[in-house]
Amino acid sequence: MTPTYYLLLSALLFTIGAVGVLVRRNAIVVFMCIELMLNAVNLSLVTFSRINGSLDGQIMAFFVMVVAAAEVVVGLAIIMSIFRTRRTASVDDSNLLKY
Amino acid sequence: MPTLRPLLTELAQTPVAQPPDVVSNLAVYLPLVVMFALAAAFAVFSALLGPLLGPSRYNKAKVAAYECGIEPSPQPVIGGGRVPVAYYLTAMLFILFDIEMVFLYPFAVSADVLGMFGLLEIFLFIATVGFAYAYVWRRGGLDWN
Amino acid sequence: MITPSSTGNWLLAALLLLPLVGAAVVVALRGNDHVAKLAALAFSLVEFVLGVVAWIQFEPGGARLQQGFSLDWIPSFGVHISFAVDGIALVMIAVIGLLVPLVIGAGWADKVPEGRTKGGFFALILLEQALTVGVFAATDVFLFYVLFEIMLIPMYFLIGSYGGARRQYAAVKFFLYSFLGGLIMLASVIGCYVLAGEELGKNTFDWSELTSVVSKAPLETQIWLFLGFFVAFAVKAPLVPLHTWLPDATAEAPIGVAVLLVGILDKVGTFGFLRYLLPMFPLASKELAPLVLVLAVVGVIYGSMLATGQRDMKRFLAYVSIAHFGFIALGIFAFSSQSMVGSVTYMVNHSIATGMLILVVGMVIARGGSTRVADYGGMAKLTPVLAAMLLIAGLSSMSLPGTNSFISEFLVLIGSFPNAPVYTIIATVGMVLAALYVLWLYQRIMQGPLRGDALVGAAGGPGTMIDPEIGAKRAIADLNGREKLVLAPLVLLIVGLGLYPKPVLDVVTPTVDATMCQAALVDPVQSAPSAQSGERQSQCR
Amino acid sequence: MSLMSSVLLLAQEQPAPPKVEAPPVSAIWPILIVLGAACLSVLFEALLPKHLRWPAQVTLALLTIAAAGVKLVTYVSDAPAAGETAMFGTLAVDRPALFLWGTLLALSLGAVLLIADRSVEPGGAFVASAAIRPGTIQDRAQVASTGMQTEVFPLTLFALGGMMVFCAANDLLTMFVALEVLSLPLYLMCGLARRRRLLSQEAAVKYFLLGAFASAFFLYGVALLYGYAGSVRLADIAEAAAGSDRSDTLLFAGMGLLVVGLLFKAAVGPFHTWTPDVYQGAPTPVTAFMAACTKVAAFGGILRVLQVALESTQWEWRGVLWGVAIVSMVIGAVLGLTQTDVKRMIAYSSVAHAGFLLIGSIALTEKGLSGTLFYLLTYGFTTIATFGVISLVRDSSGEATHLSQWAGLAKRSPLLAGVFTFLLLALAGIPLTSGFVGKFVVFEAALADGMAPLVVVALIASAVAAFFYLRVIVLMYFSEPAADGPTVTVPGAFTTAAITLGVIVTLLLGVAPAFALDWASSGVFAIR
Amino acid sequence: MTRAQLLADDPIWLILIKAVALLLLGALATMAMIILERKIVARMQHRPGPNRVGPNGWFQSIADAIKLPFKEQIIPDTADRKVYFLAPIMSTIPAFLAFSVIPFGPEVSIFGERTVLQLVDLPVGVLVVLACSSMGVYGIVLAGWSSGSPYPLLGGLRSAAQVISYEIAMGLSIVAVILYSGSLSTGDIVDKQASGWYFYLLIPSFLIYFVSMIGETNRAPFDLPEAESELVGGFHTEYSSMKFALFFLAEYVNMVIVSAFCTTLFFGGYMAPWPISLIDANYFNTGWWPLLWFFGKTWIFLFVFIWLRGTLPRLRYDQFMRLGWKILVPANLVWIVLVVALRAFRNQNDISPTTILVTGGIALVVLIGVVFLLPERAPRTEGQGVPVTGGGYPVPPLDLKVPNKADLKPKVRRRREKAAVSAGVGTAGGADAQKETEQ
Structure with a gap:
């Protein structure tokens, strides 16, 4: 099995995540799409690690996981606070700031 | 994307280097897949067994949400429902410590190789998490009431 | 850090610092109007005396740049705080020294808008004076640019804080035009710097060093750099498409500020033509001279025509200036030493003549309270001295023989003819128009029966039962002693320089020659027009 | 003890442990101090009683910055000129890194002073509990109380530490981690405003979502470059890019994604969309911190990536970044014209400034480097002081940031108007302010590197931008004050100090920039 | 050949046989566990327990297993049907x-x-084991959520919170084992215990693991999510028939897993206990014998599960969480550092064991001192100064005044009356008025 397929899969997942961020309106869903993107990158990293024959990529995947977790915590806190103060998680409803 | 094809061919031809200490054969995971398939088949089969074998006698009271016999309150939970903050907090703490574990495991495997340096590092690492832990503790993040 | 690298003549330093100190002192004293005014006047007078001393010390036949001093400023860029004067800068500094006390004197009794102080006003004027002196005296291009831009800020506040009804608009317009021009010049300044850095292997902003390098650059490079400088200078010396800020600024600025604006600030542009454009970009100057000439001549005709039809006195002054600046630019870019000397003297004389015209018009407006020409008429009956002054200033503005402007305009036209005959002939039409608009203005305001809302209304409005003529007489007084004192030096100079221009010519000619030489221009007329120099210098100084 | 002895007695075969040497830390003391103090600060939050927290945190933050500064200065005096690497080569402590550290420390000093101020807004600019519903009893109680979120101090220190690491990161992974360490606290800090909480939280959500989105791009770029070069070390990538026969698609895709992520952080248009919202919504001291320090860090990173890793491929990306710089300047200048809110206006101005900075960054010369570094220094101080001033103009509902409320301010408070005018002129780049010298050095580098058209566009953009700065000046000086206009709060010692610091540096760097220029040009990136 | 190589050579039929055997093992162990539990608990409570089906009622579980598929399946109206179906799977x-x-x-x-x-x-x-136990949480949460009813939701949340809390403790307790074995492979861990089982080397780790394995499986005394008296039945309140059976199955299989895992980690896995291992040159550790030891050990743990249920009262939720977060986790962390330090110091040859003991002792004393000096809870003044009412939910105040019709503005009243008429409600009193004021 060539690693190319993993790269394609990773690119696909990343794209799905990116499109999701752009088209979805629920902050939580957008947030999950971002996590999807990060994990797609992890897949890439691990694949490249294998292609390159070094473990660096896997170690990086570790770091990415940590960062993703930290992002989850921070993001959840922020989204929760806005959700609690205005009872909606829709990005569209956040419209106090306009041009 | 015109440049994708050559890239892919090239990548496909790139020799995959094998680091000696990495078990690289994915076939090792095959039994796991088999087990998953069997377990899934069993679970789905069981879940479908109920509707196939069991009776189906409609009754309005049966399909109402169970709330100890009181008239069910209208949909407080799904969608717009809110979950007490403490659960979010637990989730966040879980993530924090889960990540700590993610690092502790690889460390533990090679702790002997790392020696004193490893000790220092892991001590710093645990201390760092400890600061956050102390903060959460003292601010009542671990209290349920 | 600033460390003196070479001690020089500290006279210039004094000239630069004195108004700054003055501004600080006046600001400090602004609580007491009277003291502040006296202090401002005193500082400006001392400055004038220093200017005279500088003039006396200047050796017309000596080095190109004299009385210089220099301090390190930003060593890593080779930027110095270095000042020195040549003939052209010297006369301009002298004119500044002359005009500022007069402006202070003229504005002595003017009301300032509520919430502002007279002290603030005069402090800003002194600040502006320091900066303009610096601009003329700077021999470091970076320093020149810095002062060139900084100069805008006091002027911006002078117009914006003390001006007329539409002062916000005028101030912003003025600032943006000049700032944009300045920024484009900045590109060229950096360009020259980079060029010199590559050529000399060291960082320098020294004017002479930059000139020596840049003037040898290929034509195309020169053209781009030239254009950068040119836009900035053309905005300052309002050449026609870039002039539109001037009428607004002049119209809205207080009279004294208008004098400074037209008399000094705008001269930076033409000064820049002479000091920067010609020596640094000789090839480009020659290549683009037709462009400038067209703009100059268009300016002459356009300014004159708009002045002729103008109904607002202050705007009238702006358009008169635009026409005059056309002449100056024409003289510079006609590339003969006659015309150039003419242009330089024109710069001086224009400051004197137009400065006086503005002051006088200001006095008219102060009496009538309106800037519309139609609001006045037959004023000479009430204020004969004022009328005479207006006439003198007007005649000088239209370059009547015997007044100072005549010499310069004559030199410009004579000198320009050989190189640019068509342009010169067209520009001559401007002279005719000048006669027309000056006399028209005088006639409308001063001659005929007493009329106009400003004069009649000053007595208490048309509804009053008093005989309008008597009422107007009662309210509108002739020039008082202070005003006479302000105008007297100008009258003297108009007449004096008209009859005996030699002092100015003496100082100016060597510098012009040096400029011609640097620009590798050959004089079309063999005999130099200056009164005294018989033989041409063999090499540039 | 029996337990331990049994552990000791347990016979187990031991592999001979290879000695892993602990790295020397003299070069990175400033980072260690800042991050250590951040941890300590968390402990303060945990252990100190409420009334002690604020003084303790402020003291700690200021001491930290001072100590890190002292360590930095002592290290600089005998640092190797070519720079060195630390922490197993993950950090490159070279001259630009040291300069950026110094800049960050100095700027964060100002920001911390602003953050610590409690006199302008009683109880400080930060809410004690952000998730309380507005308008409820709890909310009213909270408004009345003077409780303040002192958590903002550890967050600030963590962000500062992340920024310092980010500037010095010698590989992309370190850079990514540092990017998150600096971003995550900022996301939170944005949502902590005491007044206009919904606005603040909205800003936080927007900043977070877009920021995380951009990090994902950055990360994917890292992954692709790793796939291309087999390493994430900048020098290795440079080497691979210079002489590898691998497909360039990976390189270019990776490069593009990476740079997009970086440009986002630096608020370069068209990746600026978060900037106005976040600048407006965030508490003003945080905005000051964010605007000044993040920009420094982000451009530090951009400079390093472009100059160290991607220099050999400059012909591929330079044209694109030309376009980006132009777009940024145009967006900043033109959209800035239409703003009616001071903070938004400054935000757009920062977008324009990011364009200017980008010009310096893509001039791959020593001058480009030193010019950009200097510009960052000047811009940072001016911005800090600017937001400091903005925080002083208030009415009953908090800060009065709408432009119309600033009308005639010069009559109410000539000093404040004068200071603000000076800062705006500095932002516009008028000579004798640091802004001018900054622009000058950057444009000079760009011209010397053959980017004349870009410079001309930049100059025109400066002029357009000057218009909206002028508009504020006109409003303050030449307009009549509104009857119910805002008042100018007399600032406490902290805010005064921060503003004074910013103004003095702005003036000093405008009048006598030589020493700072020398620092900025004292060395180049260490490539190893 | 090593263990991994042997396994890698397995033909597919063998893999299938093993997998089916494991499935059967899970199902059978569940049934056995259920009947055993009922019998043992009954015994502990001096009652006979199930005694009808088969000899002495021992076939009760089989009867139940046959009965369950024939029960009616009920899906609540409010349920999210797809997720509701997927959750038990x-x-x-x-x-x-x-x-x-x-x-x-x-x-x-x-x-x-x-x-x-x-x-x-x-x-x-x-x-893999840890991952699987984490994955199981999804089933619980989604079951609670998809039922569309408050009790299951709260039960699911509680369950999830409990499982993930104790998962931390469990995961950390394994770290010391890995430290000693130097491998994450279960086979290696067992092999490494040939020289000594870990449970006595790493008593703290074992104890923590033991407590958290009970918490992890939601068993008594930690069976709070299924607390009948509080939450009806927990997350599976709305489940019936085979879907309910699946949850039940999963729970019991999980119990078997954690017990087996505990055996593997701390009790030498399939290795024969001490005196037996000495017999006949380790004969009892070869061939099929070890299965006996393995299941013997595992069933001991399973018995303890039942024993605890029969003995201990249920904890309060806050007590339970406090135990997990405030005791198990920090103790674990300290223990890990201690173990790492000991090993690192021992590998430094120039340090004598005495030094280690002394230093370690001092450190321990200091640590304990610190722990005791810290007050358990922040002083009351720590409260953020804002009284929270209603636990975060918008609850109308108890003394809400219902406005009189006459007090309302005429416009509102007109609107109200119209609405009341159209709704066919005669008295548009309290509820509507409240809604209006809220708007």
């Missing part, structure tokens, strides 16, 4: 999957094929 699969890495025995011969009594020996075997 999602909790069952991981439970079985975790079996695959447990080593039941050493090398044996099955139909002439040399192999090991283990489905797969991964280098990350421990992680």
Whole structure:
């Protein structure tokens, strides 16, 4: 099995995540799409690690996981606070700031 | 994307280097897949067994949400429902410590190789998490009431 | 850090610092109007005396740049705080020294808008004076640019804080035009710097060093750099498409500020033509001279025509200036030493003549309270001295023989003819128009029966039962002693320089020659027009 | 003890442990101090009683910055000129890194002073509990109380530490981690405003979502470059890019994604969309911190990536970044014209400034480097002081940031108007302010590197931008004050100090920039 | 051949046989566990327990298993049907999957094929078990959520919170084991225990693991999510028929898994206990014998599960969470540091054991001192100064005044009356008025 397929899969997942961020309106869903993107990158990293024959990529995947977790915590806190103060998680409803 | 094809061919031809200490054969995971398939088949089969074998006698009271016999309150939970903050907090703490574990495991495997340096590092690492832990503790993040 | 690298003549330093100190002192004293005014006047007078001393010390036949001093400023860029004067800068500094006390004197009794102080006003004027002196005296291009831009800020506040009804608009317009021009010049300044850095292997902003390098650059490079400088200078010396800020600024600025604006600030542009454009970009100057000439001549005709039809006195002054600046630019870019000397003297004389015209018009407006020409008429009956002054200033503005402007305009036209005959002939039409608009203005305001809302209304409005003529007489007084004192030096100079221009010519000619030489221009007329120099210098100084 | 002895007695075969040497830390003391103090600060939050927290945190933050500064200065005096690497080569402590550290420390000093101020807004600019519903009893109680979120101090220190690491990161992974360490606290800090909480939280959500989105791009770029070069070390990538026969698609895709992520952080248009919202919504001291320090860090990173890793491929990306710089300047200048809110206006101005900075960054010369570094220094101080001033103009509902409320301010408070005018002129780049010298050095580098058209566009953009700065000046000086206009709060010692610091540096760097220029040009990136 | 190589050589039929065997093992163990539990608890409570089906009622579980599919399946109206269907499956699969890495025995011969009594020996075997137990949480949460009813939701949340809390403690307690074994492979861990079982070397780790394994499986005394008196039945309140059975199955399989895992980690896995291991040159550690030891140990733990249920009262939720977060986790962390330090110091040859003991002792004393000096809870003044009412939910105040009709503005009243008429409600009093004021 060539690693190319993993790269394609990773690119696909990343794209799905990116499109999701752009088209979805629920902050939580957008947030999950971002996590999807990060994990797609992890897949890439691990694949490249294998292609390159070094473990660096896997170690990086570790770091990415940590960062993703930290992002989850921070993001959840922020989204929760806005959700609690205005009872909606829709990005569209956040419209106090306009041009 | 015109440049994708050559890239892919090239990548496909790139020799995959094998680091000696990495078990690289994915076939090792095959039994796991088999087990998953069997377990899934069993679970789905069981879940479908109920509707196939069991009776189906409609009754309005049966399909109402169970709330100890009181008239069910209208949909407080799904969608717009809110979950007490403490659960979010637990989730966040879980993530924090889960990540700590993610690092502790690889460390533990090679702790002997790392020696004193490893000790220092892991001590710093645990201390760092400890600061956050102390903060959460003292601010009542671990209290349920 | 600033460390003196070479001690020089500290006279210039004094000239630069004195108004700054003055501004600080006046600001400090602004609580007491009277003291502040006296202090401002005193500082400006001392400055004038220093200017005279500088003039006396200047050796017309000596080095190109004299009385210089220099301090390190930003060593890593080779930027110095270095000042020195040549003939052209010297006369301009002298004119500044002359005009500022007069402006202070003229504005002595003017009301300032509520919430502002007279002290603030005069402090800003002194600040502006320091900066303009610096601009003329700077021999470091970076320093020149810095002062060139900084100069805008006091002027911006002078117009914006003390001006007329539409002062916000005028101030912003003025600032943006000049700032944009300045920024484009900045590109060229950096360009020259980079060029010199590559050529000399060291960082320098020294004017002479930059000139020596840049003037040898290929034509195309020169053209781009030239254009950068040119836009900035053309905005300052309002050449026609870039002039539109001037009428607004002049119209809205207080009279004294208008004098400074037209008399000094705008001269930076033409000064820049002479000091920067010609020596640094000789090839480009020659290549683009037709462009400038067209703009100059268009300016002459356009300014004159708009002045002729103008109904607002202050705007009238702006358009008169635009026409005059056309002449100056024409003289510079006609590339003969006659015309150039003419242009330089024109710069001086224009400051004197137009400065006086503005002051006088200001006095008219102060009496009538309106800037519309139609609001006045037959004023000479009430204020004969004022009328005479207006006439003198007007005649000088239209370059009547015997007044100072005549010499310069004559030199410009004579000198320009050989190189640019068509342009010169067209520009001559401007002279005719000048006669027309000056006399028209005088006639409308001063001659005929007493009329106009400003004069009649000053007595208490048309509804009053008093005989309008008597009422107007009662309210509108002739020039008082202070005003006479302000105008007297100008009258003297108009007449004096008209009859005996030699002092100015003496100082100016060597510098012009040096400029011609640097620009590798050959004089079309063999005999130099200056009164005294018989033989041409063999090499540039 | 029996337990331990049994552990000791347990016979187990031991592999001979290879000695892993602990790295020397003299070069990175400033980072260690800042991050250590951040941890300590968390402990303060945990252990100190409420009334002690604020003084303790402020003291700690200021001491930290001072100590890190002292360590930095002592290290600089005998640092190797070519720079060195630390922490197993993950950090490159070279001259630009040291300069950026110094800049960050100095700027964060100002920001911390602003953050610590409690006199302008009683109880400080930060809410004690952000998730309380507005308008409820709890909310009213909270408004009345003077409780303040002192958590903002550890967050600030963590962000500062992340920024310092980010500037010095010698590989992309370190850079990514540092990017998150600096971003995550900022996301939170944005949502902590005491007044206009919904606005603040909205800003936080927007900043977070877009920021995380951009990090994902950055990360994917890292992954692709790793796939291309087999390493994430900048020098290795440079080497691979210079002489590898691998497909360039990976390189270019990776490069593009990476740079997009970086440009986002630096608020370069068209990746600026978060900037106005976040600048407006965030508490003003945080905005000051964010605007000044993040920009420094982000451009530090951009400079390093472009100059160290991607220099050999400059012909591929330079044209694109030309376009980006132009777009940024145009967006900043033109959209800035239409703003009616001071903070938004400054935000757009920062977008324009990011364009200017980008010009310096893509001039791959020593001058480009030193010019950009200097510009960052000047811009940072001016911005800090600017937001400091903005925080002083208030009415009953908090800060009065709408432009119309600033009308005639010069009559109410000539000093404040004068200071603000000076800062705006500095932002516009008028000579004798640091802004001018900054622009000058950057444009000079760009011209010397053959980017004349870009410079001309930049100059025109400066002029357009000057218009909206002028508009504020006109409003303050030449307009009549509104009857119910805002008042100018007399600032406490902290805010005064921060503003004074910013103004003095702005003036000093405008009048006598030589020493700072020398620092900025004292060395180049260490490539190893 | 090593364990991994032997397993890698398994033909597919052998893999299938092993997998089916594991499935059967799970199902059978569940049934056995249920009847045993009922019998033992009954015995402890001096009552007979099930005694009708089969001899002495021992076939009760089989009867139940046959009965369940024939029960009616009910899906509440409010449920999210897809997720509702998936949830039990999602909790069952991981439970079985975790079996695959447990080593039941050493090398044996099955139909002439040399192999090991283990489905797969991964280098990350421990992680597979942990991952599976984490995955199981999805089933719980989604079951609670998809039921569309408050009790299951709260039960699901509680369950999830409990499982993940104790998962931390459990995961950390394994770290010390890994430290000693130097491997994440379950097979290696068992092999490394040939020189000594870990439970007595790492008593704290074992104790923590033991407590958290009970918490992790939601068993008494930690069975709060299923507390009948508080939450009816927990997350599976709305489930019936086979879907309910699946949850039940998953829960019991999980119990078997954690017990087996505990055996593997701390009790030498399939290795014979001490005196037996000495017999006949380790004969009892070869062939099929170890299966006996393995299941023996595992069933001891399973018995303890039942024993605890019969003995201990249920904890309060806050007590339970406090135990997990405030005791198990920090103790674990301290213990890990201690172990790492000891090993690191011992490897430094120039430090004598005495030094270590002294230093360690001092550190321990200091640590304990610190722990005791810190007050358990922040002083009351720590409260953020804002009284929270209603626990975060918008609750109308108890003394809400219902406005009189006459007090309302005429416009509102008109609107109200119109609405009341159209709704056919005569008295548009309290509820509507309240709604209006809220708007």
